[in-house]
Amino acid sequence: MEKWFIKNKKVDHRKIAKDLGISPFVSKLLVNRDITDYDLIDRFISPQLNKLYNPILMKDLEKAVDIIRDKIYEKKRIRIVGDFDVDGVISVFILYTSIKKCGGVVDYVIPDRVKDGYGINNEIIEKAKLDGIDTIITCDNGIAAIEQVKLAKEIGLTIIVTDHHDIPFIIDEENHKKYISLEADAVVNPKQLECRYPFKSLCGAGVAFKLIQQLYKAMNLPFEESYQLLEYVAIATVCDVVDLIDENRVIVKKGLELINNTNNMGLKALIKETSIEGKDLGVYHLGFIIGPCINASGRLDSALLSLKLLLSNDVDEAIDLARDLKELNEERKYMTIKGVEKVVDIIENSNLKDDKVFVIYEPEIHESIAGIIAGRIKDKYYVPTIILTEGEQGVKGSGRSIEEYNMFEELSKCKDLLNRFGGHPMAAGLSLDPCNIxxxxxxxxxxxSLTDDDLIPKVYIDMQLPLDFINFNLIEELKLLEPFGKGNNKPIFGEKGLKVKRGFVFGNNRNVLKLILESNSGKTIDGLYFGNIEDFEESINRKYGKEEIAKLYDGLNNRLNMDILFTPSVNEYMGNTTLQVIIQNYRWS
Structure with a gap:
């Protein structure tokens, strides 16, 4: 059972509305998202390219650009080392194509998820030296590669680290954090304590983009040409689940405009293959269709396939690669379902279900989908979850967390048990010996320090919104807040005591429930629910009795009254446009 809370920020949203000329409704929603600074509100309401921050504010960025510019002029060989997820692939794409455009002699390496593991390793560094590489640039990795960077310097390589992950630290004897620094020639990461870059939530591709913006200036290329990269940065930003506020909002807003008119042959092929051609592509399509296909190659084959797709200039090749990625993603979906079923069975048939932190070892799970399964289990039980499996070099795993639990910090306290680890407060990757599980x-x-209350899911409602207040103008105002995502969730509203007049079940798999809802004033509106319909019917049975279910579907007078959490929307069908609400959750009044 989840708890519902109405957000109640102690800020005068009416004054903000008056000062900035926006409606109290929009102002309240912004305040609920802790967007109260007038400059940030302006950037939020009007996310234009001129609102992007100056790249040179980022620590070591100018130093990195100077190094790369000199290496380009000297025709020194540069190698980019990325990661195998969407953010890593796109970061490599941005750096590789842009440095090449500037005249650099550049190639790339993406580690194999299973054979190499995450990030740069000693073998990659030693191979670069053998290949005659002069400079390594990491992207979306490297900030925790203390020993690897040290090795690179010892054997005479220049190394630039670009990353966005949390800075690694140790806990000293007095229980204070001591952050660890790298011996790299330049470290570009806005999360460094000494970095004065005002926005700390860029993804790896976002950091790479800022580097390239400044490199274009240094190489006397038109600065505006860098903006064409934003369609790729937008995909990485959405798929890496960073906060869609401030600068990321500008990136995604502009990026979506470009994606909807993309000239990239590979992206066009993937959009067509996934049957979203001709649609108005938004955050959903990036995060749940395009992104997972790009990710699938790094999980089940090689991330180089996805990079090859983005780089392709051959129509037939692009079509073949897009088809391969879609098929890999379908295989990944099947494996995920089976993996989740196995883990649920383990939890339900053991004393693990009493734990406040799940650490579950299932050697038959493919290590590439451990993180996805951890996320599904975390969502089902609302418990921080680490899924461990058998890797080629010992036990490997991924974790997903809840807001109340900083997984990165908690794993840092167990560093002595781990061979490698890294990540964010909400997600982590790790490896360890079997004896330490x-x-x-x-x-x-x-x-x-998690309490029982911490492990109860909490839903924070923006405000109570009577159905009578929903109109087309309100829907238009909500569009001002798009695109929605982490840090800027789609607003959730609540209303109590609604009479349920009638219900209909439809959809190809009978998986959509439409309810005709009536407010206290007699206004009716359709409510769509995409949750478990069997559970919905069982909840009626428990509360009111089975006969009320029949009355609901027959349109007869019934005793059903419900409270709902919802988002307003517009239904367009057969030329008619009507208001409706999408029901997120419900409880009986």
């Missing part, structure tokens, strides 16, 4: 589980659970 139970010890890790015990320690994370014994030392956690």
């Amino acid at each position: 139970d010890i890790l589980r015990d320690r994370l659970n014994k030392e956690t």
Whole structure:
């Protein structure tokens, strides 16, 4: 059972509305998202390209650009080392194509997820030296590669680290954090304490983009040409689930405009293959259709396939690659379903279900989907979850967390048990010896500060919104807040005591429930629910009795009254446009 709370920020949203000439409704929604600074509100309401921050504010960025410019002029060989996820692939694409455009002698390496693991390793560095590489640029990785960077310097390589992950640290004897620094020639990461870049939530591709913006200036290329990269940065920004506020909002807004008119042959082929050609592509299409296909190659084959797709200039090749990526993603979906079923069975048939932190070892799960399965289990149980499996070089795994639990920091306290780890407060990757699995589980659970209340899902409602207040103008105002995503969730509203007049079940798999809802004033509106319909019917049975279910579907007078959480929307069908609400959750009044 989840708890519902109405957001109640102690800020005068009416004054903000008056000062900035926006409606109190929009102002309230912005305040609920902690967007109260007038400059940030302006950037939010009007996310234009001129609102992007100056790249040179980022620590070491100018130093990195100077190094790259000199290496280009000297015709020194540059190698980019990326990551195998969407953010990593796109970061490599941005750096590779842009440095090549500037005249650089450049190639790339993306580690194999299974054979190499995450990030740059000693083998990649030693191979670069053998290949005659002069300079390595990491992207979407490197900030935690302390020993690897040290090795690169020892054997005479120039190394530039571009990353966005949290800075690694140790806990000293006095329980203080001591951040670890790299010996790289330049470290470009806005999360460094000394970095004065005002926005800290760029993805890896966002950091690479800022570097290229300044490189274009240094190489006397038109600065405006860098903006064409934003369609790729937008995909990475959405898929890496960073906050869609401030600069990321500008990136995604402009990027979506470009994607909807893309000239990239590979993207066009993938859009067609996934049956979204001709649609108005938004955050959903990036995060749940395009992104997973790009990700699938790095999970089940090689991320180089996705990079090859983005680089392709051959129509037939692009079509073949797009088809391959879609098929890989379908295979990944099937494997994920089976993996989730296995883990649920383990939890339900053991004492693990009593843990506050799940650490679950299932050797048959493919290590590439451990993170996806961890996310599904976390969502189902609302418990921080680490899924471990058998990798080629020992036990490997991924974790997904809840807002109340900083997984990166908690794993940092167990560093002595881990061979490698890294990540964010909400997600982490790790490897360890088999003998440490139970010890890790015990320690994370014994030392956690999580309470039983922390493990109850909480939904924060923007405001109570009577159905009578919903109109087309309100829908238009909500569009001002798009695109929605992490840090700028789609607004959720609540209303109590609605009479349920009638219900209909439809859809190809009978998986859509339409309810005709009536407010206290007698206004009716359609409510669509895409959740579990069997559970919905069982909840009626428990509360009111089975006969009320029949009355609901027959349109007879019934006793059903419900409270709902919803988002308003518009239904367009057969030339008619009507208002409706999408029901997120419900409870019986």
